[in-house]
Amino acid sequence: MAESPDKPLRLLTYNIQVGLHTRDYGHMVSGAWRHVWPSRSQSGNLERIAELLSEYDFVAIQEADAGSLRTRDCNQIEFLAERAGFNHCGYIVTRDLQPVARHCHGWMARVAPVSQESHSLASRIPGRAALRLRFDDALSDLTLLSAHLSLGGRDRRRQLEQLSDLAGDDRRVVLMGDLNSGADFLRDHPALRARGFRPAHDAPKTYPSWRPRRALDQVLVTPDLELLSVSALPLQLSDHAPLAIDLRVPDS
Structure with missing residues (x-):
């Protein structure tokens, strides 16, 4: 955890695609069975992801599994938190397809939040949600919002309006996750703009991880915060690259 006001907080958001390594679009098709049946490589991939996560103060994870047939009953959020040395973690199940899959996204942190909430997001296809965590001075009085938004533009506009409302009157708010949105879409959103949210100036491309062409994973902050650096890490263990943030x- 950051030890002084001069040391930046290190944040990471990562769509891990259930720990399934993907090397190209063809591999996504030929390996589609891995989304419903255990893969031998999955455990090793999670270990490598955990090694990366261990370097950060706060992590938001999308497209994980809370324990089902396809992960041999492994709750991936809890597994990653334990392996990466986080004392605090949580998750929300967004689509419960037991026994085959339990889609979820979650978080892990070095210090405990003073409050944590989960909120369903409007979507024509159910299963989109956001996490809202508030921290005290141990993590600089931050409010952290993480989400995995829909593909459709109409749904995303409504979801971003909800996320802006969830920020409330808090001064120091970070919104991060797989927002399926480019920086211009976020910058032009009326509710985000009115609330003062700013995306990274040059949002790095994160998708697909083997040849990034689109900036789908994003971080936005309110005016009381400063993004020192935002970078896509060259890790190809998912179809998305991790997004690392120094704040x-x-x-x-």
Whole structure:
């Protein structure tokens, strides 16, 4: 965890695609069976992901599984948190397709939040949700929102309006996750703009991980926060690349 006001907070958001390594579009088709049946490579991929996560103060994870047939009953959020040395984690199941799959996304942190909430997001296809966590001075009085948004533009506009409402009147808010949106879409959203949310100036491309062409994974902050760096890491263990963020919290 950041030890002083001068040391940036290190955040990461990662769509892990259930720990399934994907090397090209053809592999996504030929390996589709891995989304419903255990894969021998999955455990090793999760170990490598956990090694990466261990370097961060807070992590948001999308497209994980909370324990089902396809993961041999492994709750991937809890597994990653334990392996990466996080004392605090949580998750929300977004689509429960037991016994085959339990779609979820989650979080892990070095310090415990003072509150944590899950919120369903409007979507024509049910299964989209957001997590809202508030921290005290141990994590610079931050509010962290993480989400995995829909593909359709109409749904995403409604979901972003909900996320803006979830920010409330909190001064220091970070919104991060697989937002399936480019920076211009986010920058032009009326509710986000009114609330003061700013995306990264040059949002790095994260999808597909083997040849990134689209900036689908994003981070936005309110004016009291400063993005020092935002980078897509060259890790090809999912169809998305991880998005790493160094954040400075100015003195009150």
